[in-house]
Amino acid sequence: MHPAAEDSPLGKSSEYIATYTPSLLFPIPRAAKWAELGISAETLPYQGVDFWNCFELSWLLPSGKPVVAMGEFAIPADSPNIIESKSFKLYLNSLNQTAFAEVAELVAVLERDLSAAAGKPVAVRVRSLTEVAAEGVAASPGVCIDELDVAISNYATPQPELLRCDADQRIEESVHSNLLKSNCPVTGQPDWGSVVVQYRGAALDHASLLAYLVSFRQHADFHEQCVERIFLDLLELLKPEYLTVYARYVRRGGLDINPYRSTAAILPDNRRLVRQ
Known part of the structure; x- marks a missing residue:
């Protein structure tokens, strides 16, 4: 805590x-x-x-x-x-x-x-x-990776070692997942979110990204720090020319929190997603 x-x-x-x-x-x-x-x-x-x-x-x-x-x-x-x-x-x-x-x-x-x-x-x-x-209601950009087949059994702490990329292939893409869940570090209550990754750099293995995001499932931290951790782990892995990571969290108590982190100046779209 x-x-x-x-x-x-x-x-x-x-x-x-x-x-x-x-x-x-x-x-x-x-x-x-x-x-x-x-x-x-x-x-x-x-x-x-x-x-x-x-x-x-x-x-x-x-x-x-x-x-x-x-x-x-x-x-x-x-x-x-x-x-x-x-x-x-x-x-x-x-x-x-x-x-x-x-x-x-x-x-x-x-x-x-x-x-x-x-x-x-x-x-x-x-x-x-x-x-x-x-x-209206917005949709997350890029490819949804949630239907990929992954196996994971450790949810206690984020596992950046799960992440994989092809350093010989440089691409630009946007991917997203709706399977992000973490827990409030004070109350232990679940925080649900959708996370978006936009980058230009080494090709990120989508299945490894999904497994990594699911590893947050029992992790206790505030929304802002979860997004910062994801950003830093991907920055270290991809060595990208450009990287943006953001999450749209489901509201609690009439408030939703949506942290955006990027290597460049951005104009975030703050329209709500369907779960918000």
């Missing part, structure tokens, strides 16, 4: 606070997990963003009439802190009985509080349900 997570509200009984309380946000430093992966803030081999989507955002108009909307929060992948998910949910709940004259006022408050917790500027979008519905 991440040492800072022990002091978070995750896995504990919490009072529902319905009026604005920014102190509910609980930042967790990324540095400890970066060190575990052999990287630091000064040596990050990627750039990217963590997209959080809130499906239960609500507040009051000055008249007292409630509003519901969708919130999108873009946290830089190199921010000093992640924000613990239950504290994020409790904070958003604290807006439920709080009045804002305009959406812009709400956005300004969200950006201020979340940026303070993350340690870097967080971009916020608040959109109507009609606007989000018009975007």
